[in-house]
Amino acid sequence: MVPSPTSRLRFREMALEDLDAMARLLGDPVVMAYYPRPKTRPEALAWIEWNLRNYREHGYGLWIVDSDDGTFLGDCGLTWQRVNGLPRLEVGYxxxxxxxxxxxxxxAALACRDFARDVLGNPELVAIIHPENQASLRVAEKLGMVQRDDDHGDSGLVRTVMAMEFRASRAEPPAPERDGADHSKRSSR
Ligand SMILES: CC(C)(COP(=O)(O)OP(=O)(O)OC[C@H]1O[C@@H](n2cnc3c(N)ncnc32)[C@H](O)[C@@H]1OP(=O)(O)O)[C@@H](O)C(=O)NCCC(=O)NCCS
Known part of the structure; x- marks a missing residue:
């Protein structure tokens, strides 16, 4: 179960064979600028193993994102994270x-947002972001998220919690009209 491809991107599940690529991604000081430090190769392996567990337990996790010609670009996907002690579904990238x-x-994150809403039917989605990570905050905004909260994690680091709720996807049927006039701009109640 992976999100549908987009015009430029393909999703696939991570595998142990992706260790070189994931170690390059998570070991990069630019990519990991807002993490405590870049991840070592064993830590990148643990990241893959965490996602293999996520696939088994939930059917989803962070996925590998490739270009349509198969070039490795990064990862993006959906994981359960604790925000102030409560589990919330997060999109990460x-x-x-x-x-x-x-x-x-x-x-990639738009495809994951739609997957969370349309396939999983989860009522909301969050992104937990370092308050100075402007690029990540902007991605979350472009998904339709707004700042909702701060997460005060165990490490003492405060994270901005961006969040969005999904409205019911089916519109309510309009009330029956008696006069045949166009009432489409009026409330049905
Ligand atoms: C966050 C990240 C995934 C964004 O990737 P990306 O492919 O460059 O993002 P996009 O090209 O979709 O750009 C998203 C928006 O962020 C903006 N942006 C990018 N870098 C920015 C910066 N340094 N400051 C402000 N805005 C920035 C872009 O301009 C774009 O907004 P716009 O369309 O209104 O111009 C990438 O920077 C990254 O991998 N960062 C390291 C990992 C990380 O921090 N992940 C998030 C963990 S919470």
Whole structure:
């Protein structure tokens, strides 16, 4: 179960064979600027294993994002995170520095947002972001999120919680009209 491809991107589940690519992504100091430090190769392996568990337990997790010609670009997907002690479904994204600034994170995250809403039927989605991570905050805004909260995690670091609720996708049927006039701009109640 992966999000549908977009015009430029393809999603697939991570595998142990992706360790070189994931170690390059998560070991990059630019990509990890808002994390405590870049991840080591064993930590990148643990990241893949965490996502393999996510696939088994939930059917989804962070996915590999490739271009349509199969070039590795980064990861993006949906994981359960604790926000002030409560589980919330989060969209996460990481793009290799050489592919940043082309709208790819936004394109991937939009597909994941739609997957969370339309396939999982989850009522909301969050993004937990370092308050100085302007690029990530902007991606969240472009998904339709607004700042809702701060997360005061165990580490003492405060994170901005961007969030959005999904409205019911089916519009209510309009009330029956008696006079045949166009009332489409009026409330049905
Ligand atoms: C966050 C990240 C995934 C964005 O990837 P990207 O593919 O470059 O994002 P997009 O091209 O879709 O750009 C999204 C928006 O952010 C804006 N943006 C990018 N860098 C920015 C910066 N340094 N400051 C302000 N806005 C920035 C872009 O201009 C764009 O907004 P616009 O369309 O209104 O111009 C990428 O910077 C990254 O991998 N960062 C490291 C990992 C990370 O922090 N992940 C998020 C963890 S919460």
């Amino acid at each position: 990481h793009v290799l520095p050489e592919f940043q600034g082309r709208g790819l994170a936004t394109e």
